[in-house]
Amino acid sequence: MGLNATIRLRIQDLSGVGPARRAAERLAREAQLDETRIGRASILVSELATNIARHAAGRGSLALRASPGLLTVAAWDAGPGIADLARAARDGFSTGGTAGTGLGAVGRLSDVVDVTSTPGAGTVITAWLGHRPADAPDVDGLALPIDDDGPCGDAFATRVDDGVMTILLADGLGHGPSAAEASDDAVASLLTGPRRDPAEVLADAHAALRHTRGAAVSVACLDPVRGEVRFAGVGNVAGVVCGAGGARAMAAHNGIVGHQARRLQQFTYPLGARDLVVLHSDGVRGAWGLDAHPGLMRREALTIAATIIRDAERGRDDVSVVVARPGPRGAVA
Incomplete structure (x- = not known):
């Protein structure tokens, strides 16, 4: 969706x-x-x-x-x-x-x-x-254009296959309709293709975006049975795992999906039942954190995403933040 x-x-x-x-x-x-x-x-x-x-x-x-x-x-x-x-x-x-x-x-x-x-x-x-289904995936976020009346060059979507949640966040190069076209095509490549691991999803997006100006894209697969998140990224869309021990950035490679993506490599990180996975575009400053807000990690995913934007939005670019937990909404108190 x-x-x-x-x-x-x-x-x-x-x-x-x-x-x-x-x-x-x-x-x-x-x-x-x-x-x-x-x-x-x-x-x-x-x-x-x-x-x-x-x-x-x-x-x-x-x-x-x-x-x-x-x-x-x-x-x-x-x-x-x-x-x-x-x-x-x-x-x-x-x-x-x-x-x-x-x-x-x-x-x-x-x-x-x-x-x-x-x-x-x-x-x-x-x-x-x-009506908000109680058993829906515990994921939400915001993608907002720099010009409130214009199209957003950032886009994201998620799908769930056999309990594994896959999230894609794309930041189309530049702003406006051309950036939105690139990010929307990246999202479509996730939603219309078969279930894939992150590196394979990136490969699909790379092929789908060749006719566009390209995008930075990150993909995360949250697998609660294995207790891990698999991640692959190209460009400056960040991925972070937040848990009781602090925040850990996930590794991405330089490049532009659709044009210059020489390495489509994925990495695996441990993921606890109460951990968060946060993806965000470079419309968010890298120096954000949740520790200043006691209890925030237990709030709704959308509440956390809005707090990060409130605290760390650069204000000169489209901005997007997606927050997810493993499992369905409400599974972890």
Whole structure:
């Protein structure tokens, strides 16, 4: 399944609330949600946008994604953070006097919600309206264009074969439609081909991208039965395994998939049941980390991806982050 048809709205002040609300309503209809959930989506996104404008001085974004039967919302800011999440989630509590009464409203309006906040660093809220299968692969992420109204040159997708999850993340060279064409073709080579190991997936993508400007591509196969992740990458799409012992970068080779990929070599790394695999494009600075946010590794994959973008986005390139755990969602507490 593809995961990255996402709209980003940067909230600078209260004038951004109306456009965010209208976008939520439109996408909720595209997701074919019922009228009740469409109304809840409108209020939910208005509340999140208002909170960013009032509490974070406009230093935040909303990302919205529609898929059949489901609207996904991510909101992040670099504001002061929330010192007491439990108190903020109580009905009637709102430091800004918003109509929806803060996090209490977010919880009531969403079918699933996840919140993390670090004092001094900001808050990330992810929410889902509609049906989200509990046994779906535990993987999610964001791919966002440098120009919020333009196509994204980064793309990603995942597939599961006999319990092995394969993730591909592509960063098309440059920006705009030509970069998007290259990354989309790389994704298609994963989704339409047979099950392959990472080096073989890269070889398929290399052949598929010869007519394009090319891309940096990384592929990871998470195998919970073997307790390992197999990885192959060409170009500057990073792969990292995060666990209790810290973060370990996975090895990739220089080159351009579709043009100059002399070595298609894969490597194998141990993968624990509670470990994370993170893939990201060079729109993210390499010096990111999760240790500054206690408990973050236990949050939703989308919450972690949004936090990394909030903390480490370069701001001069398309940006993408994918986060995955071995096994189905909810298998590890």
